[in-house]
Each structure stands twice: as structure tokens, then as C-alpha cells.
Amino acid sequence: MSPVRRCSRTACGRPAVATLTYVYADSTAVLGPLATYAEPHCYDLCAEHSERLTAPRGWEVVRLLDGSAPARPSGDDLEALANAVREAARPQERAAGAAGGGPRTADPMEVARRGHLRVLRSPDN
Numbered sequence: 708m709s710p711v712r713r714c715s716r717t718a719c720g721r722p723a724v725a726t727l728t729y730v731y732a733d734s735t736a737v738l739g740p741l742a743t744y745a746e747p748h749c750y751d752l753c754a755e756h757s758e759r760l761t762a763p764r765g766w767e768v769v770r771l772l773d774g775s776a777p778a779r780p781s782g783d784d785l786e787a788l789a790n791a792v793r794e795a796a797r798p799q800e801r802a803a804g805a806a807g808g809g810p811r812t813a814d815p816m817e818v819a820r821r822g823h824l825r826v827l828r829s830p831d832n
Contacts, residue, residue, distance in 0.1 A: 711723075712741070712745060712751050713751070713753075714751060714752055714753035714756055715727075715750040715751050715752060716752065716753075716756050719753060719756065721753035721754070721755065722753060723741055723751030723752060723753055724740075724741055724752070724753060724754045724757060725738055725739065725740060725741055725751070725752045725754075725757040726738075726739055726740070726741055726742040726746075726749050726750070726751055726752070727749065727750040727751075727752055727757070727760065728746075728748070728749045728750075729748075733767075734765055734766045734767065735762075735766065735767045735768075735769055736760070736762045736766060736767070736768045736769070737768075737769045737771065738752070738757055738760055738768060738769070738770050738771065739770075739771035740771065783824075786824075790825065790827070793816075793827070816828050816830065
């Protein structure tokens with residue numbers, strides 16, 4: 708028996724990097740990091756097959772992140788960071804709004820809101 712686990716897909720001999728399990732009661736396919744040991748009702752997949760995985764209609768695919776892999780920031784994370792830097796660059800406006808005692812007025816750079824996200828106008832306009 709080979710010490711390296713192989714992809715479970717037919718005719719694929721590449722090394723496995725992820726494990727696929729099904730939760731039939733929830734109609735969910737769970738794809739996570741390679742399990743510590745092979746289970747009879749789980750499927751080991753190579754990188755290519757794990758990236759291309761789709762579920763049957765009506766099912767949901769849950770992809771669990773590998774805790775050992777470095778996390779890459781998402782677009783929302785970078786936008787939130789940019790907003791925080793913009794806020795920190797305008798301390799006098801923030802202090803003036805707080806000193807007035809009344810409710811804070813809308814940011815002149817803010818165009819729209821959607822939940823906790825804000826759409827900001829470019830400072831060049």
C-alpha cells in the first residue's frame with residue numbers, strides 16, 4: 708500500500724489534497740483539508756478535482772479552509788482596511804461631529820450604504 712493517498716476519481720492518480728464528505732440529511736457536500744486517515748464513506752480528491760467540484764441541483768457545497776494555509780485577504784477585507792485608513796486621515800472631521808453632541812451627519816464622500824458596507828465617492832471628484 709502506498710503511503711501517499713491518491714485521488715478517488717476514476718483514472719486519476721494524482722495525490723489527494725482534500726477530503727469530500729456528504730451530509731445527506733442537509734443536502735450538503737463538505738470539502739475540507741485532507742483527513743488524517745482514510746474513511747470508507749469519504750472521498751479523497753486531488754487539487755484539480757477539488758477546485759472543479761460541483762454538487763447536484765438543490766445541494767450546497769461547503770468548502771472548509773485549511774488552517775495551515777496562509778489566509779489571503781478578501782476584497783471586503785481590503786476595502787474595510789482602505790475605509791479605516793481614510794477615516795484615520797480625517798481626525799478633525801470626526802472630532803467636530805462628536806463635539807456637536809447631535810447625531811453624526813452623513814459623510815460627504817458616502818454615496819450609498821448596503822448593510823455595514825459603504826460606497827464612497829473618489830476624493831478626486
